[in-house]
Amino acid sequence: xxxxxxxxxxxxxxxxxxxxxxxxxxxxxxxxxxxxxxxxxxxxxxxxxxxxxxxxxxxxxxxxxxxxxxxxxxxxxxxxxxxxxxxxxxxxxxxxxxxxxxxxxxxxxxxxxxxxxxxxxxxxxxxxxxxxxxxxxxxxxxxxxxxxxxxxxxxxxxxxxxxxxxxxxxxxxxxxxxxxxxxxxxxxxxxxxxx
Numbered sequence: 001x002x003x004x005x006x007x008x009x010x011x012x013x014x015x016x017x018x019x020x021x022x023x024x025x026x027x028x029x030x031x032x033x034x035x036x037x038x039x040x041x042x043x044x045x046x047x048x049x050x051x052x053x054x055x056x057x058x059x060x061x062x063x064x065x066x067x068x069x070x071x072x073x074x075x076x077x078x079x080x081x082x083x084x085x086x087x088x089x090x091x092x093x094x095x096x097x098x099x100x101x102x103x104x105x106x107x108x109x110x111x112x113x114x115x116x117x118x119x120x121x122x123x124x125x126x127x128x129x130x131x132x133x134x135x136x137x138x139x140x141x142x143x144x145x146x147x148x149x150x151x152x153x154x155x156x157x158x159x160x161x162x163x164x165x166x167x168x169x170x171x172x173x174x175x176x177x178x179x180x181x182x183x184x185x186x187x188x189x190x191x192x193x194x195x
């Protein structure tokens with residue numbers, strides 16, 4: 001499958017929209033549930049989000065890297081514009097960004113987020129079941145647990161107008177590890193059951 005630059009940038013914008021609404025309502029459960037609208041639109045419109053597709057085999061490593069870069073650019077531009085036109089959310093974004101300064105903690109937070117994102121974006125076995133609950137629960141879990149979503153961090157960083165930018169690639173690596181880890185464990189279990 002070929003990575004779409006436009007759909008990848010769109011995914012970053014949609015995730016940043018989730019960041020904005022989370023900040024506007026003051027976080028918590030309402031913010032987490034409303035943030036999930038961003039991921040729901042990503043899933044529903046087949047936008048290419050790195051954290052939702054990193055463990056898929058139909059993209060090669062270069063395509064995944066391009067997707068990540070375009071996600072960050074889309075989310076970063078959206079976040080920067082939000083910081084200009086909605087300056088009241090900048091301080092809340094700075095508080096969120098301040099929670100991602102310890103590299104070891106960021107790796108753990110991002111691995112856990114990768115697990116959430118894989119579960120939130122993977123098609124259920126029963127294709128008649130709506131994906132919406134998976135998206136809402138996956139997003140609520142990572143938001144309320146302060147897990148590190150690399151693309152959301154790009155949005156928060158741009159809104160805050162300040163974060164150590166090394167956090168975003170580090171979180172992307174952790175997101176990938178978490179996605180591959182849970183996919184491996186779930187697939188391994190299925191293979192074991194078949195023997």
